Amino acid sequence: xxxxxVVGASAAGLAAAETLRREGYDGTLTLVGDEPxxxxxxxxxxxxxxxxxxxxxRLALRTPAGLAALxxxxxxxxxxxxxxxVDRAVRLANGSEVPYDGLVIATGVRPxxxxxxxxxxxxTLGDALTLxxxxxxxxxxxxVGAGFLGAEAAAVAWRLGxxxxxxxxxxxxxxxxxxxxxxxxxARAHAERGVDLRCGVMVSEVTEEGVRLAGGEExxxxxxxxxxxxxxxxxxxxxxxxxxxxxxxxxxxCEAAENVYxxxxxxxxxxxxxxxxxxxxxRTNAAEQGMAAARNLLAAREARKAFAPVPYFWSDQxxxxxxxxxxxxxxxxxxxxxxxxxxxxxxxxxxSGDRVGGALAVGMAPKAIxxxxxxxxTGASWHEAVRSGV
Amino acid sequence: xxxxxxxxxxxASGQCVVAAMEVFDQDDDGIAILLxxxxxxxxxxxxxEAAAVCPAAAIRLVRP
Ligand SMILES: Cc1cc2nc3c(=O)[nH]c(=O)nc-3n(C[C@H](O)[C@H](O)[C@H](O)COP(=O)(O)OP(=O)(O)OC[C@H]3O[C@@H](n4cnc5c(N)ncnc54)[C@H](O)[C@@H]3O)c2cc1C
Ligand code: SF4
Numbered sequence: 334x335x336x337x338x339v340v341g342a343s344a345a346g347l348a349a350a351e352t353l354r355r356e357g358y359d360g361t362l363t364l365v366g367d368e369p370x371x372x373x374x375x376x377x378x379x380x381x382x383x384x385x386x387x388x389x390x391r392l393a394l395r396t397p398a399g400l401a402a403l404x405x406x407x408x409x410x411x412x413x414x415x416x417x418x419v420d421r422a423v424r425l426a427n428g429s430e431v432p433y434d435g436l437v438i439a440t441g442v443r444p445x446x447x448x449x450x451x452x453x454x455x456x457t458l459g460d461a462l463t464l465x466x467x468x469x470x471x472x473x474x475x476x477v478g479a480g481f482l483g484a485e486a487a488a489v490a491w492r493l494g495x496x497x498x499x500x501x502x503x504x505x506x507x508x509x510x511x512x513x514x515x516x517x518x519x520a521r522a523h524a525e526r527g528v529d530l531r532c533g534v535m536v537s538e539v540t541e542e543g544v545r546l547a548g549g550e551e552x553x554x555x556x557x558x559x560x561x562x563x564x565x566x567x568x569x570x571x572x573x574x575x576x577x578x579x580x581x582x583x584x585x586x587c588e589a590a591e592n593v594y595x596x597x598x599x600x601x602x603x604x605x606x607x608x609x610x611x612x613x614x615x616r617t618n619a620a621e622q623g624m625a626a627a628r629n630l631l632a633a634r635e636a637r638k639a640f641a642p643v644p645y646f647w648s649d650q651x652x653x654x655x656x657x658x659x660x661x662x663x664x665x666x667x668x669x670x671x672x673x674x675x676x677x678x679x680x681x682x683x684x685s686g687d688r689v690g691g692a693l694a695v696g697m698a699p700k701a702i703x704x705x706x707x708x709x710x711t712g713a714s715w716h717e718a719v720r721s722g723v
Numbered sequence: 724x725x726x727x728x729x730x731x732x733x734x735a736s737g738q739c740v741v742a743a744m745e746v747f748d749q750d751d752d753g754i755a756i757l758l759x760x761x762x763x764x765x766x767x768x769x770x771x772e773a774a775a776v777c778p779a780a781a782i783r784l785v786r787p
Binding site: 348352355374376391394616617620621647649654682698706 | 724730734735736737738740749753771772775776777778779780785
């Protein structure tokens with residue numbers, strides 16, 4: 334293999350490029366990204382950057398020297414617009430083509446939007462800087478969606494003195510993801526601070542004055558942040574012949590077609606550890622999957638390794654650090670196995686079938702959580718793990 | 724080789740400990756600590772892995 338292209342120049346794409354070099358690949362390595370900035374990190378956007386604690390230069394994922402050492406054919410501000418699997422070339426918006434022998438797709442996701450104009454979303458550095466300029470004491474911010482992103486932004490805006498209203502369609506925020514009890518615990522954290530969390534509220538439209546609800550009622554706001562989930566960036570692959578369906582569909586090796594791999598938020602792959610296909614929008618997964626895809630691309634076919642990680646996620650809200658391992662979605666039962674929900678110091682375990690599928694902790698020492706990660710890795714039986722406290 | 728850790732960037736994910744237990748640990752708040760800042764060749768792979776998976780890009784391996 335003498336020409337490898339990586340499309341998407343963020344966490345997953347950079348990890349792939351770096352791994353290719355580390356594993357000894359010395360051919361042409363093209364990294365294509367549509368954003369103008371060199372690879373930067375996103376989690377701080379809704380935390381330190383929004384809070385104006387960090388300036389953008391702290392987000393760079395690699396120093397200029399570290400990036401230069403990768404000897405990249407770096408195409409920034411260049412969107413990929415098409416893929417030709419037969420002739421093995423990526424088409425770029427400027428009309429040029431990048432021929433490849435091997436390809437890694439890492440184009441991530443973009444925010445879902447609502448009808449109407451003028452709302453903020455929070456995905457890029459530009460988004461974060463624009464929103465932070467508009468947040469100041471007394472400004473009224475409406476956040477649509479009480480998922481992790483919306484909750485983090487609400488917490489920061491509250492800290493900056495804004496008047497924050499959060500509108501959430503579900504009866505309990507994040508209940509589908511973390512269970513109703515943990516969701517209610519997170520909801521209380523908003524309420525205690527005077528952040529107005531309203532559940533069971535459907536926003537139909539963003540207006541000049543704020544938002545309009547499905548029932549017609551209007552809620553006024555100076556700024557509106559829409560945080561209602563995301564869509565995989567796969568349109569550029571339309572017509573290529575790759576299988577797409579809520580992401581680029583991959584096998585357990587992260588392979589989408591011969592010598593074409595996908596990684597990060599855009600990839601839906603079969604995770605053998607959980608026996609199901611998943612698409613994970615977590616920062617650590619982006620790096621790990623980028624590495625795995627790169628290794629498998631270089632390896633002989635029989636030497637490839639299935640990508641079977643325990644997903645990991647963290648979120649900072651107010652004074653709470655939430656950490657979660659595993660695959661919580663679709664769990665059958667939640668049990669608090671250590672500490673106390675009300676005190677916001679606990680570990681909750683998630684049952685999937687008869688095994689431990691996930692664990693979520695707030696305010697616990699790392700060792701307490703690591704044991705549960707281990708229980709997920711080994712596929713520990715639920716009843717034994719809960720009885721013995723792992 | 725030398726290991727550098729920017730502890731104020733650390734988000735307490737523990738990925739570094741999973742990748743190289745001989746080099747990294749976490750304090751009670753989860754913030755990473757270096758058990759050693761000089762690593763021999765046998766630990767270099769683990770530290771490189773840690774640097775690559777660290778979600779905060781807080782770890783660097785510096786060649787002398
Ligand atoms: C505000 C915010 C806070 C977050 N906080 C956390 C957190 O606390 N914990 C956590 O685990 N995760 C968090 N995440 C999620 C984490 O940032 C993502 O999982 C991670 O960034 C995914 O990396 P990626 O490389 O797969 O995709 P992305 O970071 O989305 O990168 C994809 C890149 O490809 C580019 N691209 C898209 N289409 C094209 C194209 N056609 N041509 C060229 N380039 C293209 C995009 O512009 C982008 O630069 C957060 C995300 C956001 C936005
Ligand atoms: S991997 Fe990075 S962020 Fe996670 S604990 Fe280690 S240093 Fe901190």
